Amino acid sequence: EIKAQLLSELEGLDRGIFGVPAAKKARILALISELEKHNTQTAPTANLEAVAGDWRLLYSTITITGAKRTKLGLREFVQLGAFIQHIDTANNLAVNRIEFSVSGFSSLRGFLTIRANYNVVSERRVGITYLDSTLVPTQLQKIFEANLDLLLSIFNPEGYLDLTY
Amino acid sequence: MSTPETVGCSSRVLQTCLPRHRSITTFSRRNSDARPVVRTCVYTPTRSEEQTALKLEAQVVPPANLLNEILAPVKSDMEQMNQNLKNVVGNRHPMLMAAAEQIFGAGGKKLRPVIVFLVAHSTAQREGLTELTDKHRRLAEITEMIHTASLVHDDVLDECDIRRGKKTINSMYGTRVAVLAGDFLFAQSSWFLANLDNLEVIKLISQVIADFANGEISQAASLFDTDITLEQYLDKSFYKTASLIAASCRSAAVFSDSPVEVKEAMYSYGKHLGLAFQVVDDVLDFTQSTEQLGKPQGQDLASGNLTAPAIFALRKSPELLDIISSEFVEEGSLERALELVRETGGIEEARLLARQQADMALAALECLPEGPSRRSLRLMVDYVLERIY
Numbered sequence: 001e002i003k004a005q006l007l008s009e010l011e012g013l014d015r016g017i018f019g020v021p022a023a024k025k026a027r028i029l030a031l032i033s034e035l036e037k038h039n040t041q042t043a044p045t046a047n048l049e050a051v052a053g054d055w056r057l058l059y060s061t062i063t064i065t066g067a068k069r070t071k072l073g074l075r076e077f078v079q080l081g082a083f084i085q086h087i088d089t090a091n092n093l094a095v096n097r098i099e100f101s102v103s104g105f106s107s108l109r110g111f112l113t114i115r116a117n118y119n120v121v122s123e124r125r126v127g128i129t130y131l132d133s134t135l136v137p138t139q140l141q142k143i144f145e146a147n148l149d150l151l152l153s154i155f156n157p158e159g160y161l162d163l164t165y
Numbered sequence: 166m167s168t169p170e171t172v173g174c175s176s177r178v179l180q181t182c183l184p185r186h187r188s189i190t191t192f193s194r195r196n197s198d199a200r201p202v203v204r205t206c207v208y209t210p211t212r213s214e215e216q217t218a219l220k221l222e223a224q225v226v227p228p229a230n231l232l233n234e235i236l237a238p239v240k241s242d243m244e245q246m247n248q249n250l251k252n253v254v255g256n257r258h259p260m261l262m263a264a265a266e267q268i269f270g271a272g273g274k275k276l277r278p279v280i281v282f283l284v285a286h287s288t289a290q291r292e293g294l295t296e297l298t299d300k301h302r303r304l305a306e307i308t309e310m311i312h313t314a315s316l317v318h319d320d321v322l323d324e325c326d327i328r329r330g331k332k333t334i335n336s337m338y339g340t341r342v343a344v345l346a347g348d349f350l351f352a353q354s355s356w357f358l359a360n361l362d363n364l365e366v367i368k369l370i371s372q373v374i375a376d377f378a379n380g381e382i383s384q385a386a387s388l389f390d391t392d393i394t395l396e397q398y399l400d401k402s403f404y405k406t407a408s409l410i411a412a413s414c415r416s417a418a419v420f421s422d423s424p425v426e427v428k429e430a431m432y433s434y435g436k437h438l439g440l441a442f443q444v445v446d447d448v449l450d451f452t453q454s455t456e457q458l459g460k461p462q463g464q465d466l467a468s469g470n471l472t473a474p475a476i477f478a479l480r481k482s483p484e485l486l487d488i489i490s491s492e493f494v495e496e497g498s499l500e501r502a503l504e505l506v507r508e509t510g511g512i513e514e515a516r517l518l519a520r521q522q523a524d525m526a527l528a529a530l531e532c533l534p535e536g537p538s539r540r541s542l543r544l545m546v547d548y549v550l551e552r553i554y
């Protein structure tokens with residue numbers, strides 16, 4: 001039931017990436033922590049098989065607003081599509097795949113794929129080590145050419161992740 | 166450099182003349198206030214001219230009459246131009262005929278051709294011409310056509326319904342007609358321009374059409390960019406607004422056969438007048454009420470277009486930087502931002518900037534002989550500024 005509430009709050013937010021009013025943000029975080037209270041799994045990293053496979057991003061505190069958004073063309077020309085995370089437990093690999101589409105004469109669809117290794121650090125935490133990133137197709141590379149560093153810095157997973165399920 | 170000795174006129178050039186090609190390369194189109202005009206010239210009036218000037222100066226002009234005073238010397242020129250323009254557009258196609266009334270009918274003040282005529286008269290007076298040439302007249306028409314073409318297209322892009330108190334072409338006849346009408350105006354003005362048969366003028370005016378596009382593109386590329394500098398803002402304002410006025414002023418001097426210092430001075434007048442005009446416009450977006458503007462207050466800021474008041478305010482307010490970067494996502498953040506711009510004196514500094522540009526425009530008039538045209542050019546600067554207070 002809390003899940004249903006959370007999902008309705010997230011409706012129309014585009015995953016919160018392009019700006020969320022503070023009050024709404026607070027509500028979402030409150031619902032998330034409410035949901036957490038019902039969680040019985042205390043040592044998620046012990047059984048990582050459970051998170052293997054593909055996951056779709058629903059909400060993030062990553063923000064792309066202001067000059068960043070203008071520079072990446074995410075205002076009118078480029079649309080942000082699905083953000084999928086693929087966990088490969090056999091190889092300790094986490095792959096983020098972000099879809100972009102470009103409106104225009106020939107509708108262009110492409111992906112930014114970021115690969116990273118993960119290693120268990122504690123009961124809840126995994127460390128993330130960035131491996132590589134690819135941008136396909138080449139037309140998409142051209143579009144982001146001037147601001148590639150900016151793009152990668154936004155989606156760079158390096159650091160750690162606290163896990164919960 | 167030959168300074169023409171004509172009946173009743175004498176002119177004095179302060180600096181010795183440099184070869185023509187050198188004068189063009191030292192001349193900078195981009196606005197940087199630190200770099201002064203390379204050459205200046207001051208007009209030495211004859212006794213009768215001095216007396217006329219003193220008489221004219223003694224007349225105080227009340228604000229309500231200011232525009233009429235400015236237009237007086239060129240009234241018949243403008244009437245003739247309006248008629249010519251209707252004919253140019255009207256003959257082609259019924260679709261354009263209907264649009265012609267929209268475009269060239271009464272409503273706009275048509276200040277740009279007014280300025281062209283005034284510069285034409287004043288520079289012609291200086292060179293001893295008794296009346297304007299056909300090329301002067303064509304130049305004024307071309308200037309208004311190019312300006313109108315850009316407005317017609319802008320209304321499509323901004324999805325505007327009302328312009329100059331009337332319905333826009335796109336709202337009455339649709340986008341297709343509006344785009345074609347704008348294209349027609351650009352194309353026709355290019356054709357007229359070519360037929361003026363003057364390479365300097367062709368280059369000057371063609372550059373403007375490129376500048377319009379560059380101005381719009383650079384504005385779109387810097388939305389919400391809080392790092393924008395004043396120089397970038399002035400460049401963008403030049404491309405969007407001042408470029409056409411500067412080029413047409415210089416072209417008017419070309420057709421009067423003016424010497425290069427006068428041509429440069431007229432370019433400078435047009436450029437600084439145009440920049441003052443744009444800064445004033447940008448200030449009004451912050452200061453005028455919604456009713457006066459005909460649209461919500463602070464729209465520039467809301468859409469991420471950071472203009473002079475905002476740029477000055479950003480230097481002093483980190484809170485404003487955050488609000489703008491977040492694109493006003495919070496309730497009431499736009500109002501808070503407008504407040505911050507006021508509190509930090511951003512609007513005052515912008516007014517000062519407009520005043521500085523106006524003063525540079527006035528300084529450029531020094532080489533012109535006194536008379537009704539020069540007076541109107543001077544009053545024009547006042548007119549542009551008076552809206553700001």
